[in-house]
Amino acid sequence: MVVRAVCPRCGRQVHAPTAWSSAWRCDLHGEIYPLFPARRPSKDGLDSLLKTAMVPVWLPWPLPQGWLVCGFTGAGDERTGTRGSAVALSGPNPLGGPADLLIVAEDPGVGLGAGLAGLPGPDPGDGFAAGQPNATVKVANHEAPLWLVESDHEAVFAGEVAGSWLWVVLWPDTAGALLVEPLPLRDLRNRELDLDLPFGALSPRLPG
Numbered sequence: 001m002v003v004r005a006v007c008p009r010c011g012r013q014v015h016a017p018t019a020w021s022s023a024w025r026c027d028l029h030g031e032i033y034p035l036f037p038a039r040r041p042s043k044d045g046l047d048s049l050l051k052t053a054m055v056p057v058w059l060p061w062p063l064p065q066g067w068l069v070c071g072f073t074g075a076g077d078e079r080t081g082t083r084g085s086a087v088a089l090s091g092p093n094p095l096g097g098p099a100d101l102l103i104v105a106e107d108p109g110v111g112l113g114a115g116l117a118g119l120p121g122p123d124p125g126d127g128f129a130a131g132q133p134n135a136t137v138k139v140a141n142h143e144a145p146l147w148l149v150e151s152d153h154e155a156v157f158a159g160e161v162a163g164s165w166l167w168v169v170l171w172p173d174t175a176g177a178l179l180v181e182p183l184p185l186r187d188l189r190n191r192e193l194d195l196d197l198p199f200g201a202l203s204p205r206l207p208g
């Protein structure tokens with residue numbers, strides 16, 4: 001059976017483990033946590049991500065007005081567990097027109113957030129978090145700061161929350177206005193939440 005997976009950092013197809021190495025390999029990045037095809041925006045899609053998630057699976061909740069959940073993806077295999085999670089959403093840009101949003105949680109070095117944002121990565125890089133924070137997320141009544149990461153066409157925020165990197169990536173960049181107010185987040189691994197999620201069509205921002 002051929003299992004197709006791509007590199008979370010560059011999107012290239014990667015090589016499956018062999019008899020000599022248990023890791024997936026990218027020609028460019030060496031050993032990586034493989035990214036399998038995106039999971040459908042459905043309860044089953046979410047459950048399949050939650051089953052192996054070793055990092056938070058963040059969702060803005062309550063959802064901003066008119067926003068829908070548009071799919072999931074995770075980096076990692078059965079051996080490692082999912083070390084990078086991404087939740088995709090779409091909805092109205094506060095400044096007009098449609099917008100897309102990805103929320104990523106990952107261990108250092110995975111590179112999923114930077115990869116999805118089109119940045120070299122894997123982590124936010126030198127000089128990150130040197131100045132005043134640019135936004136805030138709120139998790140269980142605690143606020144955590146995020147900083148803007150320089151980027152061309154999207155708004156990219158990153159910070160460290162609950163022991164993992166958190167990335168918030170918005171297209172177009174003007175949709176960064178969503179973070180004018182602190183963004184409340186829930187970790188979907190907490191099954192007690194039992195949220196009734198509104199699902200939309202699969203986000204084009206997630207790798208096939």
Ligand SMILES: [Zn+2]
Pocket residue numbers: 007008009010011012026027028029032
């Ligand atoms: Zn790569």
